[in-house]
């Protein structure tokens with residue numbers, strides 16, 4: 001069960017979840033006065049001493065807290081991202097970020113917003129109605145649905161099959177179709 005100090009704090013409803021790509025972007029994250037949260041797996045991905053670690057420390061001074069998602073939500077995210085074809089593109093830290101958002105959205109009057117430039121995180125977030133914003137790139141304009149195409153006979157498969165069950169050739173991941181998605185993130189350029 002999720003027990004977070006911010007749940008006992010005031011009535012702020014937006015919780016900003018900072019992922020690794022947001023920190024690595026090097027872009028200033030100016031969320032003074034807003035609730036920021038990340039996961040211990042993101043924290044552990046950054047090596048002490050580097051620029052990105054300093055960014056993280058700076059954010060922690062500004063109130064960024066570190067939490068872990070529930071196992072239940074981690075399992076849910078794995079099932080969903082497997083369906084969307086994003087699972088093998090997500091690191092453990094990426095999965096934790098999405099799972100933490102699920103936990104937050106379960107809490108009363110709390111709304112998670114993931115700050116991320118990672119398209120797979122964005123795709124899974126979109127699929128399950130989690131709000132996200134990109135830091136340095138435009139958000140994805142279309143929803144990706146990954147598929148795997150046989151390099152031999154050209155047949156498409158929904159699952160990630162390493163070899164084609166029909167002709168035994170290697171497969172390659174492709175974006176098979178793109179549904180409509182609301183454009184989020186910045187609209188510059």
Ligand SMILES: [Zn+2]
Nearest residue numbers: 150153164167
């Ligand atoms: Zn084949």
